Amino acid sequence: MQIARTVADYRAQRAALVAARPGLVGLVPTMGFLHDGHRSLMRRAHEECATVVTTIFVNPTQFGPNEDFTRYPRDEARDFAICEAEGVDIVFAPSVEEMYPDGAETTVSVGPLSTILEGAARPGHFDGVATVVTKLFAIAQADRGYFGQKDAQQLMVLRRLAEDLRFPIEVVGCPIIREADGLALSSRNVYLSAEERAQALSLSRGLREAEAMWAQGVRDADALRRRVRQEIEAEPLAEIDYVSLADQRSLEELHGTIVAPALLSLAVRFGATRLIDNTLLAP
Amino acid sequence: MQIARTVADYRAQRAALVAARPGLVGLVPTMGFLHDGHRSLMRRAHEECATVVTTIFVNPTQFGPNEDFTRYPRDEARDFAICEAEGVDIVFAPSVEEMYPDGAETTVSVGPLSTILEGAARPGHFDGVATVVTKLFAIAQADRGYFGQKDAQQLMVLRRLAEDLRFPIEVVGCPIIREADGLALSSRNVYLSAEERAQALSLSRGLREAEAMWAQGVRDADALRRRVRQEIEAEPLAEIDYVSLADQRSLEELHGTIVAPALLSLAVRFGATRLIDNTLLAP
Numbered sequence: 001m002q003i004a005r006t007v008a009d010y011r012a013q014r015a016a017l018v019a020a021r022p023g024l025v026g027l028v029p030t031m032g033f034l035h036d037g038h039r040s041l042m043r044r045a046h047e048e049c050a051t052v053v054t055t056i057f058v059n060p061t062q063f064g065p066n067e068d069f070t071r072y073p074r075d076e077a078r079d080f081a082i083c084e085a086e087g088v089d090i091v092f093a094p095s096v097e098e099m100y101p102d103g104a105e106t107t108v109s110v111g112p113l114s115t116i117l118e119g120a121a122r123p124g125h126f127d128g129v130a131t132v133v134t135k136l137f138a139i140a141q142a143d144r145g146y147f148g149q150k151d152a153q154q155l156m157v158l159r160r161l162a163e164d165l166r167f168p169i170e171v172v173g174c175p176i177i178r179e180a181d182g183l184a185l186s187s188r189n190v191y192l193s194a195e196e197r198a199q200a201l202s203l204s205r206g207l208r209e210a211e212a213m214w215a216q217g218v219r220d221a222d223a224l225r226r227r228v229r230q231e232i233e234a235e236p237l238a239e240i241d242y243v244s245l246a247d248q249r250s251l252e253e254l255h256g257t258i259v260a261p262a263l264l265s266l267a268v269r270f271g272a273t274r275l276i277d278n279t280l281l282a283p
Numbered sequence: 284m285q286i287a288r289t290v291a292d293y294r295a296q297r298a299a300l301v302a303a304r305p306g307l308v309g310l311v312p313t314m315g316f317l318h319d320g321h322r323s324l325m326r327r328a329h330e331e332c333a334t335v336v337t338t339i340f341v342n343p344t345q346f347g348p349n350e351d352f353t354r355y356p357r358d359e360a361r362d363f364a365i366c367e368a369e370g371v372d373i374v375f376a377p378s379v380e381e382m383y384p385d386g387a388e389t390t391v392s393v394g395p396l397s398t399i400l401e402g403a404a405r406p407g408h409f410d411g412v413a414t415v416v417t418k419l420f421a422i423a424q425a426d427r428g429y430f431g432q433k434d435a436q437q438l439m440v441l442r443r444l445a446e447d448l449r450f451p452i453e454v455v456g457c458p459i460i461r462e463a464d465g466l467a468l469s470s471r472n473v474y475l476s477a478e479e480r481a482q483a484l485s486l487s488r489g490l491r492e493a494e495a496m497w498a499q500g501v502r503d504a505d506a507l508r509r510r511v512r513q514e515i516e517a518e519p520l521a522e523i524d525y526v527s528l529a530d531q532r533s534l535e536e537l538h539g540t541i542v543a544p545a546l547l548s549l550a551v552r553f554g555a556t557r558l559i560d561n562t563l564l565a566p
Contacts, residue, residue: 007449011451099449100447101446101447103443104446104447105393105394105395105396105443105447106391106392106393106394106413106443106444106447106448107391107392107394108389108390108391108392108417108448109389109390109391109392110388110389111388111389111390112388113388130389134391134417134448135447135448135449137421138420138421138448138449138450138451139449139451141424141451160386160388160389161389163384163387164383164384164387164388164389164418165389165391165417165418165421166290166382166418166421166422167421168294168421168422168424
């Protein structure tokens with residue numbers, strides 16, 4: 001496994017690898033502090049691509065001024081060991097200065113999809129994501145990019161971005177990976193106290209309850225949303241940011257009877273820790 | 284010479300060409316209605332690259348609502364003949380729908396450099412340029428991109444863009460090409476009446492006068508700007524948009540004594556036709 005700290009090093013390493021081993025290049029962009037969710041992306045990339053690249057970069061521009069950029073968990077040595085174990089060929093782990101060179105001003109914005117739900121709760125978040133991923137796409141020159149369905153809206157934003165900007169990359173969404181008790185894996189789970197962690201199970205439990213209603217034929221948007229809220233509101237430490245049931249393509253909030261695939265997604269705070277989760281309800 | 288109408292066709296043509304003839308790929312983005320300025324870019328690309336790609340696309344998003352998008356001159360058959368004569372390998376001439384697929388929302392913005400001078404006179408212009416050039420960079424997968432110094436601020440914006448977004452492309456600026464009488468070549472020159480064209484010579488004349496003062500040691504910004512204005516204001520049909528003498532890097536307007544390289548640039552209207560020109564004053 002090779003480690004690149006600069007764009008120039010990455011390009012040289014990538015070119016040599018692709019020359020020696022022609023085939024697809026798969027990209028797994030991460031913010032590090034890797035967990036089994038990231039591992040699942042690397043494995044999927046490995047199944048489909050000759051060369052697998054992982055990037056580790058905690059991107060400052062996607063954090064708001066009062067968010068957790070500085071305290072976001074980092075453990076590079078452990079991350080490198082995980083990448084090595086997963087057979088990653090190149091880890092690109094640049095500095096902030098390498099990604100945002102002196103005087104960098106260029107920003108990428110994906111439009112309306114960026115300003116609702118997560119975008120409304122975290123103003124500027126998706127512009128930061130779109131900007132850094134445009135850079136990563138331009139740098140990596142990969143054929144496929146692997147992203148987790150846990151960040152469902154991010155996945156939609158990045159599909160839109162790749163399509164709109166005509167990048168020659170296929171954005172591949174991969175299933176949410178959960179703990180045995182249902183908690184969706186997240187680097188932010190380490191922030192949770194034991195009590196918060198126990199109450200955070202209400203998120204996946206609420207989604208599962210809604211899925212069960214859906215399986216029984218319930219199609220009333222408000223009833224489904226209400227069921228999820230009810231489950232979470234029963235936990236005294238949980239503070240709901242939103243529970244959304246929205247059109248799968250436009251993310252427009254749905255009311256009345258649902259007739260097309262819908263994304264049931266939520267964001268909930270436990271103290272300073274903000275968790276997200278979601279499930280797709282498809283007729 | 285091959286003509287690609289779609290991104291998919293271009294990619295296939297490029298891949299086949301590069302496989303058969305390894306070496307650099309040079310990109311010459313244009314809005315068509317090609318003139319000797321464009322030819323000079325193609326020739327430079329030919330000197331430096333194994334494969335030369337020209338794009339012809341009148342980009343709607345860089346025109347304001349009251350600008351000349353619909354009447355912008357177009358002559359595709361003539362453009363193709365010029366590309367053929369210049370030994371261009373691939374002409375990428377997509378439709379608006381191919382470049383802005385249904386629902387496209389993503390925009391690229393280069394920040395402060397985009398909002399002064401041309402950006403102030405043409406709000407949104409450089410966001411349109413940055414967005415389309417990001418797409419062309421992503422599509423073309425070229426090693427070098429050739430742009431004319433006539434659009435000096437655009438060249439700066441695109442250098443910033445390529446650097447910021449980490450595109451593996453070198454942005455190459457090429458000298459302004461002029462008619463024998465000094466008029467800078469522009470596709471918009473065809474709009475000029477005989478009288479307007481005669482008076483439009485005041486632009487290059489003013490710049491030459493300032494260059495002569497500069498050569499004689501004049502370093503007073505206001506005196507240099509005044510001399511250019513004087514030359515143009517003597518023409519009754521000329522309406523000055525701006526005459527700027529600005530720092531070459533920041534484009535901040537200069538006053539007092541000039542100590543670093545400065546860009547002397549101007550925009551002047553003749554009726555509905557807007558012309559630009561510039562020269563670099565280097566100590």
